[in-house]
Amino acid sequence: MPVIDAQVHAYERDHPGRPWAGVLHGPPEVTGDEMVKAMDAVGVDGAILVSAFTMYRYDASYAVSVRKAHPGRFALVKPVDTRNPAVEEVIADWAGTDGAVAVRIMMNQDVPEDPADPGVARVLAAAGRHGLPVNLLCWGRLDQVDALAARHPGTRLVIDHLGLQQPFEPPVPAQPFAELPKLLRLATHDNVVVKITGACTLSHRPFPYADIWDPLARIFDAFGLDRCLWGTDWTRAVAFLTYAQGVDAFRVTDRLSDADRAVLMGGTAQDVYGWAPSRD
Numbered sequence: 001m002p003v004i005d006a007q008v009h010a011y012e013r014d015h016p017g018r019p020w021a022g023v024l025h026g027p028p029e030v031t032g033d034e035m036v037k038a039m040d041a042v043g044v045d046g047a048i049l050v051s052a053f054t055m056y057r058y059d060a061s062y063a064v065s066v067r068k069a070h071p072g073r074f075a076l077v078k079p080v081d082t083r084n085p086a087v088e089e090v091i092a093d094w095a096g097t098d099g100a101v102a103v104r105i106m107m108n109q110d111v112p113e114d115p116a117d118p119g120v121a122r123v124l125a126a127a128g129r130h131g132l133p134v135n136l137l138c139w140g141r142l143d144q145v146d147a148l149a150a151r152h153p154g155t156r157l158v159i160d161h162l163g164l165q166q167p168f169e170p171p172v173p174a175q176p177f178a179e180l181p182k183l184l185r186l187a188t189h190d191n192v193v194v195k196i197t198g199a200c201t202l203s204h205r206p207f208p209y210a211d212i213w214d215p216l217a218r219i220f221d222a223f224g225l226d227r228c229l230w231g232t233d234w235t236r237a238v239a240f241l242t243y244a245q246g247v248d249a250f251r252v253t254d255r256l257s258d259a260d261r262a263v264l265m266g267g268t269a270q271d272v273y274g275w276a277p278s279r280d
Helices: 032-042 060-070 088-094 118-129 142-151 180-188 210-223 243-252 258-274
Strands: 004-008 046-050 074-079 100-106 135-136 157-158 194-198 228-231
Touching: 004 194, 004 228, 004 258, 032 046, 032 060, 032 243, 046 060, 046 100, 060 074, 060 243, 088 100, 088 118, 100 118, 118 135, 118 142, 118 210, 142 180, 180 194, 180 210, 194 210, 194 258, 210 228, 228 258
Parallel strands: 004 046, 046 074, 074 100, 100 135, 135 157, 157 194, 194 228
Antiparallel strands: none
């Protein structure tokens, strides 16, 4: 089974040809070539490349260029604007883009908390028609996601980063898993899956982060490993750990069998996104 990182970012340095809209916590630059080099060093076969919203907002052109340079190593996720009246056309165009496997909603202050919001409904319905999962950055909004999952049973919803607010830099919050019961309630919806991305940044312990495994086990038990996807959230996690540590923590733990690892670290991503990497 190939190893697939369910969320990485790549971006150029800020420059006039592709200016940043904001500054993401992380290195000043992680190009596609650099991301591939980091993956190769630790045996990661492929990754879901999520276009960096902080820098590029709804413009996924850099991610598309990375995919063109490394077509066997990356699949693509693009943030979409729920306020855009033409968002259905945007999603239709994205569905026809080589390597595109999902869209993403950043559930920030620009997205209403009403589960009946027509903009969110348009995105979920259009994505469902095109067979695209919708990634949701939704910490603090899990009750809303509960309602959305019920309203749109034909659209697969992918919860980013365990649905929990994760720090950009130390210290780790005193109770980083406080909202876990709200996430676990979403397991009743068959169309909801969870990205176990950035989990190591919620640890109060050094590598291999022994204190994350009891709460993660509750997620695995509730959803089943076939609805959980491992990933690093590289590059946001650089203040806490190296890329190798984010990978190896899941390889060295005795809380996962080899069969579990194969599903969590690649099998579910292939199923959810309908994509497998190739080094050819």
